[in-house]
Amino acid sequence: xxxxxxxxxxxxxxxxxxxxxxxxxxxxxxxxxxxxxxxxxxxxxxxxxxxxxxxxxxxxxxxxxxxxxxxxxxxxxxxxxxxxxxxxxxxxxxxxxxxxxxxxxxxxxxxxxxxxxxxxxxxxxxxxxxxxxxxxxxxxxxxxxxxxxxxxxxxxxxxxxxxxxxxxxxxxxxxxxxxxxxxxxxxxxxxxxxxxxxxxxxxxxxxxxxxxxxxxxxxxxxxxxxxxxxxxxxxxxxxxxxxxxxxxxxxx
Amino acid sequence: xxxxxxxxxxxxxxxxxxxxxxxxxxxxxxxxxxxxxxxxxxxxxxxxxxxxxxxxxxxxxxxxxxxxxxxxxxxxxxxxxxxxxxxxxxxxxxxxxxxxxxxxxxxxxxxxxxxxxxxxxxxxxxxxxxxxxxxxxxxxxxxxxxxxxxxxxxxxxxxxxxxxxxxxxxxxxxxxxxxxxxxxxxxxxxxxxxxxxxxxxxxxxxxxxxxxxxxxxxxxxxxxxxxxxxxxxxxxxxxxxxxxxx
Numbered sequence: 380x381x382x383x384x385x386x387x388x389x390x391x392x393x394x395x396x397x398x399x400x401x402x403x404x405x406x407x408x409x410x411x412x413x414x415x416x417x418x419x420x421x422x423x424x425x426x427x428x429x430x431x432x433x434x435x436x437x438x439x440x441x442x443x444x445x446x447x448x449x450x451x452x453x454x455x456x457x458x459x460x461x462x463x464x465x466x467x468x469x470x471x472x473x474x475x476x477x478x479x480x481x482x483x484x485x486x487x488x489x490x491x492x493x494x495x496x497x498x499x500x501x502x503x504x505x506x507x508x509x510x511x512x513x514x515x516x517x518x519x520x521x522x523x524x525x526x527x528x529x530x531x532x533x534x535x536x537x538x539x540x541x542x543x544x545x546x547x548x549x550x551x552x553x554x555x556x557x558x559x560x561x562x563x564x565x566x567x568x569x570x571x572x573x574x575x576x577x578x579x580x581x582x583x584x585x586x587x588x589x590x591x592x593x594x595x596x597x598x599x600x601x602x603x604x605x606x607x608x609x610x611x612x613x614x615x616x617x618x619x620x621x622x623x624x625x626x627x628x629x630x631x
Numbered sequence: 632x633x634x635x636x637x638x639x640x641x642x643x644x645x646x647x648x649x650x651x652x653x654x655x656x657x658x659x660x661x662x663x664x665x666x667x668x669x670x671x672x673x674x675x676x677x678x679x680x681x682x683x684x685x686x687x688x689x690x691x692x693x694x695x696x697x698x699x700x701x702x703x704x705x706x707x708x709x710x711x712x713x714x715x716x717x718x719x720x721x722x723x724x725x726x727x728x729x730x731x732x733x734x735x736x737x738x739x740x741x742x743x744x745x746x747x748x749x750x751x752x753x754x755x756x757x758x759x760x761x762x763x764x765x766x767x768x769x770x771x772x773x774x775x776x777x778x779x780x781x782x783x784x785x786x787x788x789x790x791x792x793x794x795x796x797x798x799x800x801x802x803x804x805x806x807x808x809x810x811x812x813x814x815x816x817x818x819x820x821x822x823x824x825x826x827x828x829x830x831x832x833x834x835x836x837x838x839x840x841x842x843x844x845x846x847x848x849x850x851x852x853x854x855x856x857x858x859x860x861x862x863x864x865x866x867x868x869x870x871x872x873x874x875x876x877x
Contacts, residue, residue, distance in 0.1 A: 427753055428753075429749060429752060429753070452755075453755040454755070455755075456752075456753060456754060456755030457754070457755045459753060459754075461750065461753045463746045463749065463750060464746070465745055465746055467745060467746040467747050467749065467750040468747075469742075469747055469750075470741075470742075470745075470747075480754075481754050483654065483657060484653060484654055484657065484754065484756055485653075485754075485755070533754075539753075
């Protein structure tokens, strides 16, 4: 479980996060949604510790991130997996080596066990025949799947995804969403996804946090999403023509 | 103020870089790769430049020295000392600042903008130590070989001129490059090159590591890395010459 208590962050141009309070539960897929520039990437970076919040606290199963020293943070980070917007695979390594990388750095496993584990993770994301390919040789969807395999290689407790579907076609996006949902259940992880893809919101949103101008404007689940009378949320959600149609049909 | 900002940030980065590697076997493997990429891959350019500069220096000295009071072996002596004192350390490193410096800055800069460095940080890896330390160690370790290799190639270049032209006889050239040889000049050249290699690899890493933006900014970082490394090489050259030779 990840708990956010009054998380604040400012930059030179002003306050980006204005005191966010929420809880992301274990075994659930939680989504942070909002328009571009609303502060959701900054929030995700604060949660994972790439940015230090100016105020408030983030608790990982009761452990305060701001109260941790360097080595404690380093240990916590080994419990995290992250899927970046552009996959962030290491260009100089094959997909297998990419997945093996965290194992090589931190795991006490011998080389053959590391290979076995990396192959298991790649098989899990359906990349059985691509072990020796390099990131430049595979498609965007395959890169994302390899990045998921790398993220889960160390059996993380927490999985973070920054715009997992950006740049992907709708079918590949659905496959990635399904994969993340399945893996979250299978590995009993706390998964937090930063997205503005409404398809993902509708299919995955067990918990949805809507950020508007750096503030928590709404939170709930996907069922509550369509019943909400929050004006800003509705503006954001029903900007998609398909969803306007879907809701109109449901109303009729 | 800007200078202090950069010096402070550079010092912080070096503090993070010079810590014990998290996995020694990975560090040695990376260092070996960097020796190959930054050092061994520079052998060809070092050969070409040194060979030609050695030859040209012999020709220029011979053609422009008309004083009958100067002994004929002066050409070999001047060629040798110029190569040992300045070319094989300072000029070679200025050239390598262009090749190696831009390579380091663009590689690390690309890793930064594609979030590969963030990915390492998230995993709990000291990215500065993992990426930068092998580059610095690899290049600093290999530079003495490049310097000695450059000296050898430069002298061979001069010898070729004596062989294939009528400007100077090979025996006079050989006598000249052996005459009044001071071994300290070789050490002096190596010491300078070690410092320059550190400057090139660390300054270029600094500019690459802190890139913000896109591909255009990687290009700018690469240019800044080369320009600033070159200026620092010139400054340290002055300082080290004063310290080691006077």
